[in-house]
Every structure is written in structure tokens, then in C-alpha cells.
Amino acid sequence: MADEALFQFLHNEVIQYVYKSAENGEMENGRCVSKLEHLGFRVGQGLIERFTKDTSRFKDELDVMKFICKDYWTSVFKKQIDNLRTNHQGIYVLQDNKFRLLTQLSSGKQYLEHAPKYLAFACGLVRGGLSNLGVRSIVTAEVSVMPACDIRIMIKQVN
Amino acid sequence: MAVCVAVIAKENYPLYIRSVPTQNELKFHYTVHTSLDVVEEKVSAVGKALADQRELYLGLLYPTEDYKVYGYVTNSKVKFVIVVDSSNTSLRDNEIRSMFRKLHNSFTDVMCNPFYNPGDAIQSRAFDSVVSGMMVQAC
Numbered sequence: 001m002a003d004e005a006l007f008q009f010l011h012n013e014v015i016q017y018v019y020k021s022a023e024n025g026e027m028e029n030g031r032c033v034s035k036l037e038h039l040g041f042r043v044g045q046g047l048i049e050r051f052t053k054d055t056s057r058f059k060d061e062l063d064v065m066k067f068i069c070k071d072y073w074t075s076v077f078k079k080q081i082d083n084l085r086t087n088h089q090g091i092y093v094l095q096d097n098k099f100r101l102l103t104q105l106s107s108g109k110q111y112l113e114h115a116p117k118y119l120a121f122a123c124g125l126v127r128g129g130l131s132n133l134g135v136r137s138i139v140t141a142e143v144s145v146m147p148a149c150d151i152r153i154m155i156k157q158v159n
Numbered sequence: 160m161a162v163c164v165a166v167i168a169k170e171n172y173p174l175y176i177r178s179v180p181t182q183n184e185l186k187f188h189y190t191v192h193t194s195l196d197v198v199e200e201k202v203s204a205v206g207k208a209l210a211d212q213r214e215l216y217l218g219l220l221y222p223t224e225d226y227k228v229y230g231y232v233t234n235s236k237v238k239f240v241i242v243v244d245s246s247n248t249s250l251r252d253n254e255i256r257s258m259f260r261k262l263h264n265s266f267t268d269v270m271c272n273p274f275y276n277p278g279d280a281i282q283s284r285a286f287d288s289v290v291s292g293m294m295v296q297a298c
Contacts, residue, residue, distance in 0.1 A: 049270040052234035
């Protein structure tokens with residue numbers, strides 16, 4: 001489908017843009033990832049509002065996570081999360097064996113160091129979506145073998 | 160139809176509140192404020208209830224002598240409250256539902272507006288006109 005390619009191209013360009021403007025000294029270098037993450041956060045907030053419009057109310061946290069893994073992930077990345085693990089104490093690990101934003105990159109070790117910038121936006125998407133559903137969290141991502149990635153969600157307990 | 164429409168944020172502060180100008184505005188603010196307790200009650204009771212009752216529409220929150228107050232909670236915990244005149248007996252439940260649906264659609268559009276900052280008061284003309292559409296029908 002065309003929109004799939006468009007999203008990937010746009011995403012790549014956004015990354016390019018952010019890193020280029022950092023090179024030109026318009027922004028501090030270390031802030032690129034957090035900038036991308038923040039972009040994702042705002043997009044996630046809007047998206048979740050739209051996607052949850054016709055669903056029934058969520059029962060609990062796990063229900064929210066299932067929604068993120070199935071419907072949300074399918075809408076954005078055209079596939080479901082392959083594996084969801086949790087320790088039932090506020091940590092969830094979402095495993096995607098073929099993460100779409102990494103599929104265009106070589107599956108060897110060559111570009112492994114560049115993986116973080118391609119994951120920052122997705123992390124933001126998840127964090128933004130969760131925060132709009134009333135779940136405050138910290139989202140990080142890990143890549144060990146190229147197209148697969150683990151997204152780790154730590155829920156911040158509300159005091 | 161409606162005499163007052165309010166949108167209340169996750170943290171229970173008003174994002175948008177508008178009532179018909181002919182009547183005492185403050186009274187409606189009180190009415191909406193009072194209704195939040197009932198919303199809270201209904202939402203927290205849902206956890207124990209049957210699965211098919213987990214609807215966004217909360218139904219009639221409480222009737223007063225002159226008004227009926229209806230509530231709706233989105234998945235993002237934003238509350239919509241609509242106050243209608245009790246004398247308007249012709250109003251059906253699914254009409255209220257469709258009003259909330261319209262309101263929710265419009266709110267989603269506001270949320271997806273890149274110039275809107277989530278958590279700010281709603282100052283959208285499109286949203287305004289949707290709300291006006293609900294209130295005008297009264298006259």
C-alpha cells in the first residue's frame with residue numbers, strides 16, 4: 001500500500017532533518033533522540049484519541065497494553081506485536097521480530113549504532129498513546145539483532 | 160436542545176464550557192461541577208460490572224427539577240457533560256447519544272490539530288459551531 005511507503009519516507013526525512021539541523025549547530029547534538037521522541041509523543045496523543053473513539057472503555061492496564069499491541073501497532077506498523085511479556089509489577093516488554101522502521105536497514109551489524117534514531121519516534125508514539133490513556137510511563141527500546149526490537153515500558157505508579 | 164455543554168480534562172479542570180446566554184451561567188458551572196462526582200462513581204463502578212457495560216456513554220447522571228444532566232467519558236478520561244432542559248420530554252436517549260458522538264468526533268479533530276496543545280482550553284471555531292448546532296435546536 002502506498003501510505004506505508006509514504007510513512008517510512010517521511011519518517012526517514014524527519015530523522016535526516018533533525019540530525020542535519022543538529023550538525024548545522026541549530027540544536028545540541030545529544031538532543032536529537034529526545035526531539036524525535038517528543039515528536040512521536042504528540043503524534044501518539046492524537047492517534048490514540050482517534051483510535052479509541054469507537055472502542056469500549058478499558059478495564060485495566062493490561063487491557064490498554066493489549067490494545068497497544070494489537071490495534072495500535074497494526075494501524076501504525078501494519079503488524080501486531082509478536083510477544084508481550086510482563087512481570088505484573090508495571091514492566092511490559094513488547095517484542096517485535098520484524099520492526100517495520102528497521103526493515104530497510106541491513107540486517108547485519110553494520111548500522112546497529114544508527115538503530116536508536118529509528119526507534120525514538122516509535123517510543124514516543126507508545127509513550128504519548130499511553131499518557132493520553134492515563135498511564136504514565138517510561139518507554140525505551142533495545143535492538144540486538146537488526147529487524148527485531150524490544151520495547152520496554154515501565155509504568156510510573158501514581159502516588 | 161442542550162442548555163449547557165462542557166468538556167472536562169483528565170485532571171478535572173474545564174477545557175470548554177458554554178451555556179445558553181439567557182440564563183445564569185454560574186448555575187450551570189455548579190451543575191457541571193456537581194456532576195463530576197457522579198461521573199467518577201460510574202466510572203469506578205464499571206470495573207466490577209459486566210463487560211458489555213463498558214460503554215463510553217454514561218447515560219443520565221442525575222435529574223434536577225429543571226434540568227437533566229448526561230455524561231460521557233472518553234478513553235483518554237476526558238469527560239463530556241450535556242445539560243438539557245427537563246421540559247423537553249421529546250428528547251430520546253439515542254438523540255443524546257448522537258450528540259455525544261458528534262461532540263467526541265469534533266473533540267478528536269481538535270486533539271489532532273497540530274496547533275492545539277493538549278490540556279489547553281479549546282478555542283476552536285469548528286468545535287464552537289458543533290456545540291452551537293446542539294444548542295440552537297432549543298429555540
